[in-house]
Amino acid sequence: MYEKGDISFIDACLNQTAAPQDVESYVEYWHTHEVNCTLREYLGMSAEEYASWVKRGDDAIPEILQRRGSCESAERTPPAYVICPTCGALIRYGRRCQYCAVRARNVR
Numbered sequence: 001m002y003e004k005g006d007i008s009f010i011d012a013c014l015n016q017t018a019a020p021q022d023v024e025s026y027v028e029y030w031h032t033h034e035v036n037c038t039l040r041e042y043l044g045m046s047a048e049e050y051a052s053w054v055k056r057g058d059d060a061i062p063e064i065l066q067r068r069g070s071c072e073s074a075e076r077t078p079p080a081y082v083i084c085p086t087c088g089a090l091i092r093y094g095r096r097c098q099y100c101a102v103r104a105r106n107v108r
């Protein structure tokens with residue numbers, strides 16, 4: 001899922017190929033491999049996002065993704081993303097959560 005840092009954690013989440021809780025795997029990978037960039041760069045966070053994550057922990061990640069998602073949807077029409085209230089995963093609006101099948105439409 002994280003092939004040589006081709007795609008950052010944040011981008012993978014936005015592409016729905018990773019979930020917020022996967023951040024642990026990314027951090028683990030960064031610590032155990034010769035990744036030629038900072039952890040912040042590897043995760044694909046801005047300085048502000050990284051500071052928020054360091055300060056608040058993994059709870060900050062869904063918010064970062066939601067902000068990114070809503071920025072994107074301002075440029076194109078959907079996808080907008082919502083956060084699953086049950087597991088915290090990022091869900092494309094109107095889809096079911098892939099982890100617990102909560103439908104995002106009902107989540108707002």
Ligand SMILES: [Zn+2]
Pocket residue numbers: 084085086087088089097098099100101102
């Ligand atoms: Zn869920």
